[in-house]
Amino acid sequence: MLEAMTSSDHVLEQPAVPTAFDEFAERLDFRLDDFQSRACRALESGHGVLVCAPTGAGKTIVGEFAVHLALAGGTKCFYTTPIKALSNQKYHDLVEVHGEAAIGLLTGDTSINSDAPIVVMTTEVVRNMIYARSPALRGLSHVVMDEVHFLADRFRGAVWEEVILHLEPSVRVVSLSATVSNAEEFGDWIQTVRGDTTVIVDEHRPVPLSQHMLVGNRLFDLFDPHPDGHGGRAKVNPELKRHIRHKILLAEEHDDRRGGRRSGRGRGGGRGGGLPRPQVVARLEREGLLPAIGFIFSRVGCDAALAQCLRSGLHLLTPEQVAEVDEVVDRHLTELSPADADILGVEEWRAGLRRGFAAHHAGLLPTFRHTVEELFVRGLVRMVFATETLALGINMPARSVVLERLVKFNGEAHVDLSPGEFTQLTGRAGRRGIDVEGHAVVVWTPEIVPEQVAGLAGARTFPLRSSFAPEYNMAVNLLGRLGLEGSRDLLNRSFAQFQADRSVVGDARKLDEQSVRLRRLDVQLITAAEMRGIDPGVVTGGPDGPDDPDADHSHGDGPDGDDPYRGFLGYITLREDIRRREREVRFERRTNTHENIAAELAALKRGAVIGLQGGRHRGLAVVLETAGQPADPRPLVLVEDGWCGRVGVRDFVNPPEVLGGMRLPKNPDRRTGRGRRDLASALRSTGIEVPKGRSRKRATAGEDAELVRLRQRLRAHPAHTIDGADDLFRLAEQRNRVLRDIVNIERRIGERTSTLGVTFDHIVGVLSELGYVEYVKGAVQVTPTGRLLSRIYSESDLLVTECIRAGVWDRLGPADLAAVVASMVFESRRESYSGADAMPGNTALRTAIAETVEIWRDLTTVENRHRVTPTREPDTGFSIAVSLWVSGRSLAESLAAAGERGQLLSPGDFVRWNRQVVDLLEQIRLGVGDDSPLAASARSAVGSIRRGVVAAELS
Template sequence: MLGPMSTLDNFVAGLSFPLDGFQREACEVLESGRGVLVCAPTGAGKTIVGEFAVYLALAQGTKCFYTTPIKALSNQKYHDLVDVHGAEAVGLLTGDNAINSSAPIVVMTTEVLRNMIYANSPALQGLSHVVMDEVHFLADRFRGAVWEEVILGLDPSVRVVSLSATVSNAEEFGDWIATVRGDTEVIVSEHRPVPLHQYMLVGGRLFELFDRKSPPHGRRQVNPELTRYIKQRALLDHDDRDSGRGHRGRGDRRHRRSTTMPRPRLIQLLEEDALLPAIFFIFSRKGCEDAFVQCVRSDLNLLEPEQVSQVDEVVERHLTDLSPGDAEVLGVEQWWAGLRRGFAAHHAGMLPMFRQAVEELFVRGLTKVVFATETLALGINMPARSVVLERLIKYNGEAHVDLTPGEYTQLTGRAGRRGIDVEGNAVVLWTPEVLPDRVAGLAGARTFPLRSSFRPEYNMVLNLIHRLGVEGSRHLLRRSFAQFQTDRTLVGQARQLDHARRRLRKTDAELIAAADKAGLDPGIGLDDAGDERPGTDPYAGFLGYLTLREDIRRAEREERFTRRIENENAVAEDLAALKRGHVIAVSSRRHRGLAVVLLPAEQHLDPRPLVLLEDGYTTRVGADDFLNPPQVLGNLRIPRDADTKSGRGRRRVAELLASSGITRPVGRQSKRRRQTGGDSEVARLRNRLRSHPIHKQPGLDKLFRLGEQRNRLVRDVASLERSIDERKSRLEEDFDIVVAVLRELGYLESDGRGGLQVTPTGDVLRRIYAETDLLVAECIRAGIWHRLSPVELAAVVSSMVYQSRRDTYGGGIDSMPGSKTVREALAETLAVWQATNEVQARHSGGSESLVTAEPDTGFCAPISAWAAGRSLDEALTAASAGGNLLSPGDFVRWNRQVIDLLEQIRNSVGADDPLAGTARRAVKSLRRGVVAAELE
């Protein structure tokens, strides 16, 4: 007779597929009452473990919170769980939405849970499980600290289910979670249920990236056929250029190949190879839109007639709340036309309703190609058969940087639909800058370490001190993953330091004994503790002699470096001074012989004049083509009608150069050495070396070996000591700086018992979670926003959250459109910002890590228009009038953030404060039209 089924058995019975080994193991850990960290590739199905945590909490009559890093993923997960458990059992909290928040299962962004912990929310009662999806986000330098705050702040009885992409230090991360939360199992799976195949597309040909003969494990070799084909293309292009230059009109255009291909043609190639549906990752919104428009203007059509009506049904449902006027402004007609042909764009600049329509169509197989930014890779359920990467460089908000192996893995992880595709496909488009070896390095890398980004900030410190006191806060900092990683590094470094010191003491003893045997002063004195007593003369004794030799080598290196820099500067100066017709001698690996200058250098930083060599070849020469500064050997008069761009013209000038009678210097050229004066440091040190009593003494080989070994150990000890001193107290130093700023500004005060307590003003700051939290609190305290109307408050508060993608108002606040009251409030806000930053800079020693960003007025005009009841078209026009191009999606997104901060302000000042009423009315004025539709 069979026994009763376990909770896990019941859960599995409701699934349409069996669990993989790692999924079952993780679920068994949860059922046993322990926490779990699951690290698995994108698409491996680790979210099933989170869903079991939900099922387990419902079965036990407790609560489960399911957290995600982004609102779009929270919305998606909410709908997934509602489909399984019903709307009554599931709630949603994202800052924008609050649906059924008292439900036993609530999906939320991680920031919402962090705020609930700080507020000691009653909703935390009865909580048994928290799922932290995409927990590797704690490495994010802007928002990562939130994940650590939650893990550290949850009640010890709560079981944490951490779901992460594959990271190389999973055991280290798991050890930390187990240290701060108790019994936690680490389960790692590197198996992809759908294997990923790597390709490069060169021209119109698709090549496998890796050699099939390479072993499946270890370093895989690049496909030699791919390498050969790229080299052949390079040779063809080179011959093509030579043919076109030397024989005008005879260039073989059949060999001319562009490194880029029109996207419609590229998509057709993918379709022919059965590689659709595909996601094209393009790292800019404009690039996504340009690709979409390029396809719209082509005859590309990827859908069958019967599929078009299904597309129309989905689109009409998503656009129910959109007014006809807004639809025209948003370009719905063209967007819809692309969807009816099977392709779309997807990025943060689009309205969420548009993105959600694209996501649904893609999942249903009604969209075959999506041009997307990397935000699509953050857990949103849109797997494809193939992923296409057009570039391996992206803009990170500050600079264009190379993709990391982790980012490459995250993006290509979208390829391969479980239960549909036999394999996924990652396709990288070849350009001369994208080398196969580099792609292979990204695709084959397995080292993605998770690094903490945790650091104390104003709101965090106030909330910690309010809950835990100063010493409790310090204790929590010491328990952070950041400190855990530092301590682990310090433990290893301390072990190395101890070993180096022991070896140093042993070497000292051997050196002293050997020096005594040779009748020499070892040059080292040790006190009773075995530590070195430094002498007054650094060159005394045998060790002083060794130090003298090392100082000579150092000084010689510095002199050589100085001579090289001076020579390079002299070469650059003379190259920049060359004029048309000057004849010089070139003697390098690439070129040798006479050369005449055709075009002077265009710039002086790295001057490279265009010259013609004796054989009629033209090239630009730079500093690396000369051992010594170029000498003008003569001047050649170049006829004005000489066409040096043609082969005939170059041959004519070469003949003139050959018949000019100018000759190059005879003999092999060598670099001229500058004479070193007798009073140089090297000369002085050499004189001292020759007069040293040990200089000519023979038989000191053992002493030399021991002395050099000792010096290496001394350097190692000093380096380790510096590293340990720099690392061990960084978090607490930052904490002390933040506390000092908060005390000076009156947010913290003495509690009369030797500790600190949060002041009433500090209570306001505790409830402000924006990056500009301190500035917002200072403006509230100064009362400069209290006299504003709801529209004016929305405008001024927008400067606290908005970040321009480029300069907005060249003339500053005074030239900004809007009322005089708004401009005055912004000017006062700016004054508060400057005063606050002065306090921060004084305590932090000028460090920029605590400096608050300057208020940005770029959104004031459009949000003023919107809050005043103007149309979407008028609001977007107000943005462009200020030189600030704003997409509809960005407009809605910034409105959301302003609404969120206004709600924080309303909750922080108290219901009786007039500012709370103004903030409430400002929110109401913003929540309409497309903004209201996206908040429902």
């Protein structure tokens, strides 16, 4: 019999049972930071977590704890990343800790131990599993979404939201993000769609980051090392600013001595090839700032920088380190044949590594990139020139990061780096446990202003914006799983809609405020009118007044009841319309004059004599060189006072008029003072004169018809004769401004709340017309063809399915099928024509390409009718190359056939595009079923692609 204990009884304390977190922390050889501990404990308590912390802070520890929890609990964990390189790296990291039996890898073209309890994969793979209702999802307890801020990516970001929305409620999502300024908003959304989620934000960098600028051969702190102590934003180093001003003045004096800047050159010379990279590296080495990553936003730029350094004779490694490099390189290249090694330039690449230099970008063979990554981590590559993809979580921390430019090409245009991108890139600087601080170095060029760099460095965070948008494959999968209403509900639960609704809340509040203000102004107007004995109906023009001051009032007068200018408020609207039209007319005239001047400047011939009326130089001028750029024509002229330089649109009030001509020597001497004086004397001796009075004469146009009509109506309006009504005028103008605000806010609200739903309905319209979905008793159902589309995950998913459906690929052999499938995935880096007649010789392939393009044309007609963004045109730029490769031809022949405009496709791109062809071929095989001839051809093509360097990278 048990007896109750009294307070006097002596109780022996039992030892606390260690928790999963205690066990996890115990095996680490370092102490966890506070944010890591809080996130792990929240996860152990059954919460989902969102962790936002700087690059290099150690966020992935939380993901690794999710792996630990799954293994300890006998459940599954998926560890997802945005790119295959990260998945491969994470797979090897986890294998080191848990062994090969416990870890799997799935990246579309690679499958290793896929039934393991822990599987590392790209985010697209888990999305596809969800839509396919894969049995692999059974027992899933945790999903880690590394680099979750990638959902802002405009091309692939929607996948992250699809996964978060579709996972079973029991699955705990571990979201790891770079520091974003709206982490709470993102966390609120995740909590709304996933349930209990702990948001943990940590902005502390474990290794402090110092910001510098390298000007010539001098390294400056970016910020003032002696601040005034009054707080606020740090100021730019004044010594840095003085030094830059001095360099600019010296460069200008040098140009003046040479007779002006040379055409096509900016201050301080060109960029790219002219940048002294070896001097930059040498300076970094002297300052003890190696190893370093030099971020250059093009592959060609990375290779050029590497070549510059190798020509310089710089050596950064000891003989002992060179021997280590050889060992690592030999280990990575065991599967390359001598012939392929020769084609790939292995010896030249090895020569750079043996001196401590490397390039890192997607154009390199993946084996080369992996070798560079290992050597860098081991301290055997001291300077690597890389594109920005290296900053996306790849484990290559450096002591320093170097930026040559603050502009990059985003696929459509050259744009300034955002604060978030700057933070992501410079975040690679500073190795935890090795460096006391990291260093970010911006190399100065005349285009870079220190204040711009300070603005990027000072803005530590960036907002996360959703890129979620419905597409064909997503639509049929949503409809198949959830039906029409369920699909719309899911779209309404997306982060994109969540953000739109949040902004709508603010706009709705503004709408309420402006509506109250409008009513108050109406009362004030009527009261002020009554005080003057004016009928309130005259003020408002009737019970309703004008509905929209932004409406088009330029059409006719209509009957009195429809007159938009009736009443006092209508009179105010009439005045505003006159001011608006006057602005438009002035703008149109300025634009027309600007365009006319540009056209005349572009048309000027060598030897033409014109008159200059504006700027510092006036009088006769002869054209020595024609304009050049049509968009901004700037002919080189010599003026009769001896000045020589380029003139542009801003130097003319009216279009230039050719007054005559002058015979010029073949190579007129304009660089010496004597030569310019002789040319000026010859110009004056022509006897040509600038006509008197033309300098101030402006081109005039007839009165604008609409302005004439509006002014006539103003003078005839009854309110035009009201005296002493300034307060009424002022109140009425305020009322119209408020009414315009209300109209604009209502328009914004309508756009934000309907975009996703409208896009989805348009897509469903396309799918319905083409027979992928059908309406049965008022409900939308997915047809068998729609189920095929649901298994095709490609940018051209609907086109691929249409081609399969039409049977145009059924009779193709493996090589031809691979070629036509390549046209679905390949995208040329340069604009080039690649239609069916670009395919030499092969009649079957030419026919298949032609039929595919015809199906594409028909599809885009349907898409345009439903106002859906058209599917991109097939691109055959890689088709011949993959056809040759599948046929067994050599790497050299296949690479040569993949060239664009005479430039060979890089080995890395060759492997990457082959991977994508394999991925889509496998989707087609699984979609059509193994019994069909198309599936057999796809299976054979995949087997033939998997050889040589491609097989090595797919294994």
